[in-house]
Amino acid sequence: MMPRPSSATIGAALVLGTVFAIPMARAERLIVSVSNHRVTVTPNYSGEELVLFGSVEKDAATPAARTNYDLVVTVSGPRADMVTRRKERKFGIWINTDYRQFLKVPTYLALFANRPFDAIASPDVARRQQLGLNNVLLTQRVGPDYADVVPNDPFRSAFVRLRSEHGLYREDTSAVTFLTPTLFRTGIPLPAEVPIGTYDVEIRLFADGALVTRTETAFEIVKVGFEQFVATTARQNGLIYGLVTAFMALMTGWIASIVFRKD
Numbered sequence: 001m002m003p004r005p006s007s008a009t010i011g012a013a014l015v016l017g018t019v020f021a022i023p024m025a026r027a028e029r030l031i032v033s034v035s036n037h038r039v040t041v042t043p044n045y046s047g048e049e050l051v052l053f054g055s056v057e058k059d060a061a062t063p064a065a066r067t068n069y070d071l072v073v074t075v076s077g078p079r080a081d082m083v084t085r086r087k088e089r090k091f092g093i094w095i096n097t098d099y100r101q102f103l104k105v106p107t108y109l110a111l112f113a114n115r116p117f118d119a120i121a122s123p124d125v126a127r128r129q130q131l132g133l134n135n136v137l138l139t140q141r142v143g144p145d146y147a148d149v150v151p152n153d154p155f156r157s158a159f160v161r162l163r164s165e166h167g168l169y170r171e172d173t174s175a176v177t178f179l180t181p182t183l184f185r186t187g188i189p190l191p192a193e194v195p196i197g198t199y200d201v202e203i204r205l206f207a208d209g210a211l212v213t214r215t216e217t218a219f220e221i222v223k224v225g226f227e228q229f230v231a232t233t234a235r236q237n238g239l240i241y242g243l244v245t246a247f248m249a250l251m252t253g254w255i256a257s258i259v260f261r262k263d
Contacts, residue, residue: 077108078197167191
């Protein structure tokens with residue numbers, strides 16, 4: 001027969017259970033919002049800039065000496081597989097000689113801060129928290145393996161550079177402005193080529209080189225108008241999309257024959 005636990009043992013277990021059930025007190029919390037949670041892309045869309053604003057709320061547990069904060073905002077767009085190719089000139093012709101596949105990486109990625117990342121946190125903390133494009137994990141297929149590689153890997157560098165040239169990858173360590181010691185704002189530029197989908201926004205608060213708290217929000221980018229109808233039809237009903245495309249081609253040819261008809 002198994003011995004029955006004593007009342008003292010049960011009492012100790014209940015006390016420990018109560019202690020561990022109490023959530024950790026958080027000295028600060030972030031209150032944030034974006035100027036527009038739904039961005040519509042029309043045929044004449046040429047890009048825009050959202051504004052993220054917020055505040056740091058303190059409570060009784062906040063150390064009295066803590067007055068200076070750092071903020072890092074990471075905006076991540078829909079994920080997708082992408083390929084970077086290496087071209088070489090052979091016999092006067094540029095040909096693809098090698099490639100690297102990037103797996104489920106953000107199609108849009110922006111990191112904003114109020115000062116340089118190396119001033120906000122130590123290199124170890126920056127790597128763990130993925131502060132800056134060099135520290136963001138970009139998983140690649142390397143032969144039979146999957147891994148992220150060193151920042152100066154030529155394929156990784158080319159991938160980040162090409163995305164940056166289109167405004168789709170960016171970092172700015174002076175983009176976050178503290179309007180007061182606890183109120184802040186930053187802009188989120190969205191170029192004309194911005195991908196459609198949901199965008200996650202992570203806001204992290206640092207003090208004295210350590211992460212204090214974090215919060216998240218999101219917004220979405222959607223197409224409207226005829227372009228959205230075509231995209232939705234192509235995805236959900238291939239037959240109708242094919243018929244509409246064929247009809248439009250016939251109509252275009254018929255109109256062109258009338259316009260350029262010779263007397």
